[in-house]
Amino acid sequence: MAIIEIRNLSKTYEYYKKQLGLWASVRGLFRREKLYKEAVKEINFTIDEGELVGFLGPNGAGKTTTLKMLSGILYPTSGEAKVLGHIPWKREPKYQKQFALVMGQKNQLWWDLPAMESFILNKEIYEVSDADFKKNLDELVELLDIKDILDVQVRKLSLGQRMKCELVAALLHKPKVLFLDEPTIGLDVVAQKNIRDFIKQYNQKNKTTIILTSHYMEDVKELCKRVIIIEEGKIGYDGDLVSLIEKYAPYKVLKITFEGEGVKEEDVSNFGEVHQFTPHSITLRVPREKAKNVARDILSSNLPVDDILIDEVDISDVVRKIFSNNQIKK
Amino acid sequence: MINFLNRNIYNGVKKYWIIINNEIQRQFAYRIGIAAYSFGNIAEVIVMVVLWSIVYRNIETIHGYTAKEMVSYLVFAWFFSFLTTTYAFEANIAKDIQTGALNNMLVKPISYLRYMATVATGRILIALLIVLIQDILIILLLRGRLIFSADVSKIVLLLAMLSVTYLFNVLFSIGIGFLAFWTTEISGIYYALKVLRNFLSGYYFPIVLLPVALVKINLFFPFVYTAYIPVQLYLGKISFAEGLRGLAIEILWLVALYVIIKIVWRFGLKKYESVGI
Numbered sequence: 001m002a003i004i005e006i007r008n009l010s011k012t013y014e015y016y017k018k019q020l021g022l023w024a025s026v027r028g029l030f031r032r033e034k035l036y037k038e039a040v041k042e043i044n045f046t047i048d049e050g051e052l053v054g055f056l057g058p059n060g061a062g063k064t065t066t067l068k069m070l071s072g073i074l075y076p077t078s079g080e081a082k083v084l085g086h087i088p089w090k091r092e093p094k095y096q097k098q099f100a101l102v103m104g105q106k107n108q109l110w111w112d113l114p115a116m117e118s119f120i121l122n123k124e125i126y127e128v129s130d131a132d133f134k135k136n137l138d139e140l141v142e143l144l145d146i147k148d149i150l151d152v153q154v155r156k157l158s159l160g161q162r163m164k165c166e167l168v169a170a171l172l173h174k175p176k177v178l179f180l181d182e183p184t185i186g187l188d189v190v191a192q193k194n195i196r197d198f199i200k201q202y203n204q205k206n207k208t209t210i211i212l213t214s215h216y217m218e219d220v221k222e223l224c225k226r227v228i229i230i231e232e233g234k235i236g237y238d239g240d241l242v243s244l245i246e247k248y249a250p251y252k253v254l255k256i257t258f259e260g261e262g263v264k265e266e267d268v269s270n271f272g273e274v275h276q277f278t279p280h281s282i283t284l285r286v287p288r289e290k291a292k293n294v295a296r297d298i299l300s301s302n303l304p305v306d307d308i309l310i311d312e313v314d315i316s317d318v319v320r321k322i323f324s325n326n327q328i329k330k
Numbered sequence: 331m332i333n334f335l336n337r338n339i340y341n342g343v344k345k346y347w348i349i350i351n352n353e354i355q356r357q358f359a360y361r362i363g364i365a366a367y368s369f370g371n372i373a374e375v376i377v378m379v380v381l382w383s384i385v386y387r388n389i390e391t392i393h394g395y396t397a398k399e400m401v402s403y404l405v406f407a408w409f410f411s412f413l414t415t416t417y418a419f420e421a422n423i424a425k426d427i428q429t430g431a432l433n434n435m436l437v438k439p440i441s442y443l444r445y446m447a448t449v450a451t452g453r454i455l456i457a458l459l460i461v462l463i464q465d466i467l468i469i470l471l472l473r474g475r476l477i478f479s480a481d482v483s484k485i486v487l488l489l490a491m492l493s494v495t496y497l498f499n500v501l502f503s504i505g506i507g508f509l510a511f512w513t514t515e516i517s518g519i520y521y522a523l524k525v526l527r528n529f530l531s532g533y534y535f536p537i538v539l540l541p542v543a544l545v546k547i548n549l550f551f552p553f554v555y556t557a558y559i560p561v562q563l564y565l566g567k568i569s570f571a572e573g574l575r576g577l578a579i580e581i582l583w584l585v586a587l588y589v590i591i592k593i594v595w596r597f598g599l600k601k602y603e604s605v606g607i
Contacts, residue, residue: 071437075603089603093439101437108434110352112359117352124345125440153359 003177003209004047004070009079010233011040011065039065041233042079050207052199054214054224054241056319062233063213067179070211071101083177097126100170104182107154107166114151115165119172126173133172140168144198160191167198180212184219196222217316229322236322241315248322249313252291254284256298259306271298285313345440346448353452371461372468375408378534379472393538399565402477403536405469407561411533412461414496414556416503419450423507424516427602443504443595450500479566487573488560494580495556498587502527505591511598532558552583 017033040062047053055063068074070081072088072095081088086095109118123133141147144164149157154165163183170178180199184192200223203210214220220227220241227244229237237244254272262279271294272286286294291310299305379401386397395403423446426432435442469476480488506523509516528534531553537545548554559576562568568576 073433073436096439112356121348124348125438
């Protein structure tokens with residue numbers, strides 16, 4: 001069942017040109033040139049119940065704008081969207097009680113108070129019953145392992161601890177849809193992994209429909225089966241993460257180590273495109289369908305092979321390639 | 331059925347009580363914070379009393395005000411104004427808009443206007459308590475130079491007026507804060523309006539000292555009803571009936587302000603939604 005449906009959704013921002021220099025600034029007081037930026041251009045997609053979809057794209061591609069429209073913060077310039085059967089920008093309380101938005105860079109918790117106070121306020125705002133509140137809170141506190149920081153002032157928490165509390169605040173009313181905008185931004189590797197594991201477990205357990213944006217490929221690789229790539233306000237790709245790699249990376253990587261004297265670059269360069277070279281280890285890129293043959297050829301050659309590994313291209317490289325290709329086209 | 335209704339009302343009110351509760355805790359967390367504002371107000375009233383005492387050295391009355399009445403006017407106008415101030419709450423609203431913290435509120439099933447009015451109220455309660463103690467001490471100190479005239483009905487009417495004044499001030503602050511939808515800097519506007527408001531409301535001196543035409547025009551503005559009229563009632567310069575009429579007009583202004591703010595909010599939100607902060 002489609003939980004989120006978007007049809008030809010567009011958003012154009014208005015802004016004013018700021019001229020350089022003092023005189024231009026004075027003139028700007030009286031006449032300003034209005035400019036338009038098309039942040040999102042006629043995008044379409046549907047998301048089914050329980051899906052965890054990764055939203056990828058470079059800065060300013062339109063990811064956050066799309067999430068803001070789906071949360072009802074922004075009016076679209078044109079197009080339609082329905083989430084759980086509601087039009088988000090009508091901001092109906094009935095809809096608002098069924099979704100949550102977590103922004104990694106903006107916090108909703110009361111800064112000077114323990115997180116628990118914000119949880120209690122959210123309980124009232126979302127009209128969660130005492131029993132549900134207790135049940136949900138216990139479950140989240142357990143999953144995130146934050147029992148001992150609930151009564152510490154939020155401003156005294158580390159970034160990772162604060163993000164965990166933000167997630168609790170957002171999930172207390174058991175939203176059916178969750179928008180996560182860069183939930184792991186600025187966190188260290190361990191904290192990132194904790195948050196990631198939590199999102200994964202939570203999604204599996206509660207069948208919550210989740211859209212996640214992130215700059216960290218690890219997040220996407222770990223969590224999302226499906227990804228939507230936005231570039232310059234348009235959808236560049238919508239589909240399986242695995243097929244993304246096949247489509248954009250029609251080659252595999254061979255990592256080979258050598259023993260003894262090692263090898264010279266010209267010995268290996270005719271097997272494929274050499275990416276990294278030292279006499280004792282090399283990385284080759286070869287077309288996907290030839291990977292097996294090339295590996296066999298190398299093994300049966302008289303090169304002093306120690307070990308050979310056939311690997312997929314790293315997803316971050318793929319995405320980077322998609323983005324840089326696009327920039328070249330422009 | 332009645333039980334059910336009661337429960338609903340209770341639940342509806344409870345969230346606002348928790349907001350107030352959180353705000354009070356926040357004030358305690360800061361310990362000084364806005365309570366510090368309230369210490370600055372003593373100097374102000376002393377300067378005014380000294381100044382007017384000098385003016386009255388060789389004069390009996392000014393526009394019907396004896397020296398005692400004038401000092402009483404100043405002290406009580408000052409007292410009332412600190413009982414009803416919002417301590418520059420407009421800055422909080424402007425900050426929400428400029429930093430995009432408003433986003434967090436827009437996605438929640440609660441009205442931002444009501445939420446912020448509640449925050450404003452929670453925010454001032456500690457300061458209010460401090461002001462009350464402080465100001466009563468000052469009033470006792472100056473008691474020989476002040477007129478005390480109050481009976482129960484007058485006190486009730488005064489409390490009603492001051493409550494409406496407080497609500498008016500909260501809405502006014504929120505309205506000024508909403509200007510941040512259009513301009514990034516509101517402190518200049520805030521300061522200019524504050525001075526103008528103090529002047530028009532009769533905070534600095536009784537407005538009868540102004541030219542008659544100005545006084546008449548001023549009666550068409552809401553501000554006289556927030557300070558001048560309540561003090562006049564207290565001093566017995568206007569009758570109880572006139573005081574009631576003042577309260578009625580003040581309430582009308584409050585309603586008008588509410589409507590205006592709703593409209594400003596709607597337009598502001600349109601802008602916010604199209605610009606995306």
